[in-house]
Amino acid sequence: MKTTGGTDAQKRRAAAAAVEAVEDGAVVGLGTGSTTAFAIRAIGDRVADGLDVRGVPTSFAARELARECGIPVVDLDEVDAVDLAIDGADQVALADSALVKGGGAAHAREKVVDAFADRFLVVADPSKIAETLSHAVPVEVLPSARTTVAAGVSDLGGEATLRRAERKDGPVVTDNGNLVLDCEFGAIPNPESLATDLASLPGAVEHGLFVGLADAVYVGTDDGVEVTEL
16 A cells, blocks of 8 residues: 555544544444545554454455454445445545545545545545645446547546556556546536546546545644644
């Protein structure tokens, strides 16, 4: 899991504060990313102290870390509800109640779990907060639809770039076996409208705009945590 932006101390504070909301007996959605990794480890520490929880991981990486930390893991279709989901974000616009996610190419599974949760907490460092979203929006696509989805993104005023793997030749392949287009739109003043447009593109499996899904954002700072209820 990559660490980008912010400091580990800031991320750890945000994660620890969010994990305080995990109650005994809860089913917890486990997000993917560097900040969420601190949350998974913090939950693991509480499990070691006797906390009874089950975790629903959103990626192979989250599942492996949860198991390493001693958290019992289950698939989403094995539970009737997710009480709480904790996940990170690549960028957050608090006023719009909107996030961009997908830096770890797990946004399709993350969105399913986060949307299903009774309460969804975002953990972030200050570098992720913006007045208006402007981060590239990841779009998971069927491999055979890469060019047609890219053309659709262009029609919407964006520029799509196939995400390349860093340690091997070829593209990033998601846990679902699909490809990822990183789509630059510049400033996104109306994320809800863009989310609707991206969802309508044939061959687009899921996009990284999370609009109106988060219940609270925990931002770790150098000396504490700022919590914003959405």
